[in-house]
Amino acid sequence: MNSDISALMDGELFEDEVDEVLDKLKKNKPFQQDWQTYHLIGDALRQPDHVGKDISAAFRERLQAEPVVFAPRRKMTQRVRYFALSAAASVMALSLVAWLSLQVGVERKPQIAVIQQPNEVRPASFASPNGINEYLMAHQEYSPSTDVHGAASFIHTVSQK
């Protein structure tokens, strides 16, 4: 374990090892003392002119009097951020496609309703100039507003009744 503490303070552990070592460090006081002593050795080698007094014990008392801080985890790791962004983009693209298809469906319905309204047919049978019914019947199949060409004569027959 001490060799893990040594590697941890040098930033030489793998990501998945760090959590485990930090958990052990949290629970074990001798490990915490080793962490402090190893850092003291480094400080004494790097800055022998200022080793300074160990404030850990005094600071711990002050820290215990402080309310516990809780901060929302705002900083995502790069990997999580990329995943979240690509997932959001995919969801947005799917939503757009779904919305567009719904809009097309909604537009078709009134079109069919308008075409099949009896009122639209009524002036033809109502005003009924001479020969116009026969003419319309004969050319119904060529009308661009008719979706189902094969049923043209049937529609005409119904409207005549």
Next chain:
Amino acid sequence: MGDREVDQQLVERAQSGDKHAFELLVAKYQRRLGRLISRFVRDASEAEDVTQDAFIKAYRALPAFRGDSAFYTWLYRIGINTAKNHLLAMGRHAPTSTHFDAEEAEDFEDASLLHEVATPENELMSKQVVAVVNSSLQQLPDDLRMALTLREIEGLSYEEIAAVMNCPIGTVRSRIFRARDAVAANLRPLLGTNDNQRW
């Protein structure tokens, strides 16, 4: 995972309510921050209090730390501001020669400009610790001494040390740990095992 990432892990733990994680950061940076603050606040006892104040301020400000900069850079800024505010509160001014950036502060070596006024007791303990560390280092086998020196003084990574010493990274890791453990064993009698006796 590098040094900065380890700090970030400790910060995130502290941000989620783990005070022990923040204590580990204090143990890591207390002397470096203390050294910086002593360039503003010359009295050793005052500097110690200001160092603690700076850590408390950093702890309270943790929810605002987003990890955009390294933790130590952020901490040093808090340390400098705390020291300056302390001097203002005492009716003193921060020396103009300390107008340097927090990132440069760690490497600021001109101790003659602002020399800490240490208490005789602290100075003695400081000298004893340095003496024990140095003598322990000299007693180590060459490969252990070189590995620890390259790491702590030169700041090389394990990979770089492995290249210099022409050995596997695992060996470097083992040598550095064994060197630290040997020096720590000689330091323990001086430091004491009781927290209250530690200095």
